[in-house]
Amino acid sequence: MSTVSKEAAEKLLAGIKLPPRPSILAVLMTERNKANPDMRKISGMIARDVVLSAAMLKTVNSPYFGLRRKIDSIDQAVMTLGTDSVFNILSGLVLRTMNSGNNTQLTRFWDNAENTAFVAALIAKRVPGIPHNIAYTIGLFHDCGIPMMMTRFPDYKETLKIAESFQDRTITKTEDDRHSTNHATIGYLLSKNWNLSETVSLTILHHHNLDIFVSEESLPEEVCGLVAVIQIAEAISDMTQMRENLTWKKNSVMLLEYVGLSQQELEDITEEVMQIRNP
DSSP states (O other), rough: SOOHHHHHHHTTTTTTOOOOHHHHHHHHHHHTTSSOHHHHHHHHHHHHHHHHHHHHHHHTTSTTOOSSSSSOOHHHHHHHHHHHHHHHHHHHHHHHHHHHHHHHHHHHHHHHHHHHHHHHHHHHHHSSOHHHHHHHHHHHTTTTTHHHHHHTTHHHHHHHHHHHHSSSSSSHHHHHHHHHOOOOHHHHHHHHHHHHHHHHHHHHHHHHHHGGTTSSOOHHHHHHHHHHHHHHHHHHHHHHTTTOOOOHHHHHOOOOOOTOOOOHHHHHHHHHHHHOOOO
């Protein structure tokens, strides 16, 4: 399944309400696509939202960005990072604000999403043909369907537990069996609803579908590369937190070969992530 038809989408979304793309992201995307973005307009929009402003400054000043000096204003942040990075950060922050509330479990979920995004960007910088800003965006959004599944299905936590017990079955297969939809499909539909690129949408849809590397299904090479990058990023994130990743154990050689990363490069990236997390 390369895409989801309108009819299928309506059926899959029964009882699941997708949040509309926030106006701030719509304006920012418009500016980002201009030859000469109006950085003052971008800064002004962000500055009017106190919560997003505070969260963005906290994110920009985190060890992951490795800036030499502390950023104290939104103007400085926008000028230093550029529109692509600002859009990526704000996308994650807005989505997190929409879905987390006071739910501790969802707060941990978004922390993991941000970690995966940073690691994916680090990996992409070593892989030719994979833009690191796109890898970051997909790192943030790839599991964005999970909070919506949690909201829609009261027994979804049980679904996650069941999925973890299978070694040769994807989480999306377990979700389909129990709920007639899955988080990858919901994430795909959200990304389409927010007018994200087709590359981002297709990568979200297929990020658990490792059959794309051995089947005859035709997907853009960049999408396949991004799926591999996200899988590797999740594996590194799990390794640094001492979590077992059964999918990685089974497919690590194939994924590394696909993007042209050596075992030594994998270890170097893992060490870099460890140093960032534990400065």
